[in-house]
Amino acid sequence: xxHLLCPDCRTEFPDxxxxxxxxxxxxxxxxxxxxxxxxxxxxxxxxxxxxHRPGMRVAGRYELEDAIVLExxxxxxxxxxxxxxxxxxTDAVLRFLPPQIAGSVGEAxxxxxxxxAVRRLHHPHILALRDLVQDGDDCVLVMDRAPxxxxxxxxxxxxxxxxxxxxxxRLCREAAxxxxxxxxxxxxxxxxxPHNIVCxxxxxxxxxxxxxxxxxxxSMHRTGFAxxxxxxxxxxxxxxxxxGKPPRAASDQFALAVVFCELVSGKTPFxxxxxxxxxxxxxxxxxxxxxxxxxxxxxxxxxALAPDPEERxxxxxxxxxxxxxxxxxxxxxxxVGGAVxxxxxxxxxxxxxxxxxxxxxxxxILHYALADGRDDVAAWLRSDALSGGADR
Numbered sequence: 596x597x598h599l600l601c602p603d604c605r606t607e608f609p610d611x612x613x614x615x616x617x618x619x620x621x622x623x624x625x626x627x628x629x630x631x632x633x634x635x636x637x638x639x640x641x642x643x644x645x646x647h648r649p650g651m652r653v654a655g656r657y658e659l660e661d662a663i664v665l666e667x668x669x670x671x672x673x674x675x676x677x678x679x680x681x682x683x684x685t686d687a688v689l690r691f692l693p694p695q696i697a698g699s700v701g702e703a704x705x706x707x708x709x710x711x712a713v714r715r716l717h718h719p720h721i722l723a724l725r726d727l728v729q730d731g732d733d734c735v736l737v738m739d740r741a742p743x744x745x746x747x748x749x750x751x752x753x754x755x756x757x758x759x760x761x762x763x764x765r766l767c768r769e770a771a772x773x774x775x776x777x778x779x780x781x782x783x784x785x786x787x788x789p790h791n792i793v794c795x796x797x798x799x800x801x802x803x804x805x806x807x808x809x810x811x812x813x814s815m816h817r818t819g820f821a822x823x824x825x826x827x828x829x830x831x832x833x834x835x836x837x838x839g840k841p842p843r844a845a846s847d848q849f850a851l852a853v854v855f856c857e858l859v860s861g862k863t864p865f866x867x868x869x870x871x872x873x874x875x876x877x878x879x880x881x882x883x884x885x886x887x888x889x890x891x892x893x894x895x896x897x898x899a900l901a902p903d904p905e906e907r908x909x910x911x912x913x914x915x916x917x918x919x920x921x922x923x924x925x926x927x928x929x930x931v932g933g934a935v936x937x938x939x940x941x942x943x944x945x946x947x948x949x950x951x952x953x954x955x956x957x958x959x960i961l962h963y964a965l966a967d968g969r970d971d972v973a974a975w976l977r978s979d980a981l982s983g984g985a986d987r
Contacts (some may be wrong), residue, residue, distance in 0.1 A: 613839040619829060623836070630835065647672065652736055655727040657689055659907040665756065673740065686740040687725065690807075695815060697734035701985035702814040703727075709806040710736065712782050720773035722793065722803035736807060742796045746789035746858060756861040760889050763858040764919055765853060766792070769800035771911035774851065777805060778910075785809035787840050787850035788831045809842075830863045834902045845904035848911045852899035855918060859892075864900060891920035939975050942967070 599608055599622060613623045643719045647670065651659045657674040664671040665908070670691040679685045693945050710727040717723075723739040746766065749884040750756055758766070768790050774784060783789070786808045793801050812828075833849035836842060857863045864882035882900060884893055895917025906916040964972040 611768050613837055616754065619864065620838075621829060621832065640862060648827040652677075653689060653733065654730045657687060657728075657735075659689070663688070666922045680716055684739075688738045688740050690736040690738065691817065692736065692811070694709055694732065696811065697732060699814070701793055702817065705814065706734070706736075706807075706810055709810050712780075713805045713807075714908045716777055716780060716782060718776045720769045720800050720802060721777065721805065722801040724805065724807070737804065741793045741801045741803065743793050743801075743927075746792045746794065746854065749794050750789065750858055750861070757887065758858045760859055760892075763855055766794060766800050767855045767918070768912070768915045770802050770851060770854075771915045772910045773800075774844075774847050775851065778847070782806065783844065784829075784847050785844050786828060787854065788828065788858065789854055793855065824922050830865055834906065835904055844910075845907045848899055849904070850912055851911055852914060852918075854894055855892075855915075856885060856888060856896060859889075860887035936971075936975060939972050942972050 598611075599615075601620045606615055608615055608622075612622060612930045613710065647662075648660065649657060649659055653674070659672045659674050661673045662671070663673055672689045672691075673690045674687045676685050676687045690698075692703070692706065696706060707727050713724040714726070722741050725737040725739065728735050728737060744752075746758075750758055770787075774787070777784065782805055784802065784805050786804060786806075787802075791802060791804045791808070793803060795801060808828075822829065825852055831850040831853045833846040835841075836846055837916055839881060853863050853865075862885040864884060866885070867883065884896060888896065895908075898917065899907055899914045899933055908917060961976045966978060
C-alpha cells in the first residue's frame with residue numbers, strides 16, 4: 596500500500612488515511628514517502644534571492660519594489676504596474692508560485708481555473724486577484740495591494756491579544772459578507788483564518804487568497820513536496836474536511852466561527868487540544884469555548900461549530916447575527932408574528948440564549964429575565980404570547 600510522509604513529524608502513514616496519526620497533519624499536506632525531500636535546500640533560497648530583485652520587471656509590466664516574504668514556498672513582492680494610469684491601481688502584490696507548480700502544466704492549469712473564478716468576484720470586502728502571468732520559468736499571481744494588518748497582527752497589538760467583542764463582530768460581519776457573496780458565485784475560500792483577513796488602513800476588512808493557498812498546498816502535495824502553513828491551517832479545518840469530504844460553504848463558516856472565537860478570547864476552541872487528536876471527530880465534538888466569549892454568543896458559536904455541516908447556519912451572515920444575539924430576537928418574532936414589545940425586543944437581542952434553548956445549567960430565557968430584574972420581560976414571557984406561556 597502506498598504511504599505518505601508527514602512533513603511535520605516525518606511519520607509514514609497509509610495514503611488512505613485522512614491525516615497523520617501522530618500529529619494530525621492533513622493527508623493533503625503530506626508527500627509520497629519514497630520521494631519527499633528534506634527541507635528546501637539553500638540553493639533554492641539562493642536562486643530566489645539571485646534571480647528576483649528590486650527593479651526587476653516581470654512580464655514586461657510589473658516592476659519589483661520590496662520583498663514582503665522570501666521563502667522557498669512563498670515568495671511575495673510589492674510591485675508597481677507600469678501600464679496603469681490610475682494611481683489607485685499602480686500598486687500590486689506579486690506572488691511567485693513554487694517551481695514545482697510553475698513547471699507543471701497540470702498544476703498551473705488548476706491554479707489558472709481558480710484564478711479565473713476569483714477574478715469574477717467584485718466585492719468591497721474581497722481583495723481583487725488580477726491575473727496569473729507567465730514570465731519565462733516563473734508563474735506569478737498578481738493581486739491588489741491592501742495596506743493594513745491581517746487579523747493575527749491586529750490581535751497581537753491589542754491588550755491581552757484580544758479584540759473587543761463589538762469590534763470582532765464588525766470584522767467578522769464584513770468577512771461574512773465577502774464569503775456569502777463568493778459562495779453565491781460558487782467560489783469557496785477553503786482557507787479562512789486570521790492571516791487571510793486584512794483590516795485595511797481605512798478600517799475596512801478585505802478577505803484575500805480565495806482558493807489560492809489551498810490550491811498551493813494541494814499542488815505541493817501532488818508534486819511530492821512539503822506544503823506550507825499546515826500547522827496553523829489545521830486549527831480552522833471543519834470536521835468534514837478531516838473526514839476527507841469535499842469542502843462546502845459551511846466549511847468556510849466553521850472556520851470563520853473559529854476566527855471569531857480567537858479574536859474575542861485570544862484562543863481557538865481547539866488551542867488546548869492534543870494536535871494528534873484534531874483529526875478525530877470526537878475532538879471536534881468536545882471542543883471548549885474559551886473564557887472571554889460573551890454569553891449571548893455561545894449558542895450561535897456552538898451551532899456554527901457543529902460537527903455536522905447541515906446543522907450550521909444557512910449563511911455566514913446568519914451566523915454573525917447569531918453571535919450578536921439577534922437569533923433570540925428572530926425566534927421571538929417568529930413565535931408571535933412580529934408583535935414583540937419594543938422593550939422586550941431590545942432585551943432579547945442581548946439575551947444569552949434563544950427562547951427554545953437552555954444553558955449548561957438548564958437555565959431558561961425566563962430565568963435570565965428574572966435574574967436581570969426585568970419583570971416586564973418575564974411577564975411577557977409568561978403570557979399567552981408564547982404559545983401558552985410555558986416556562987421557557
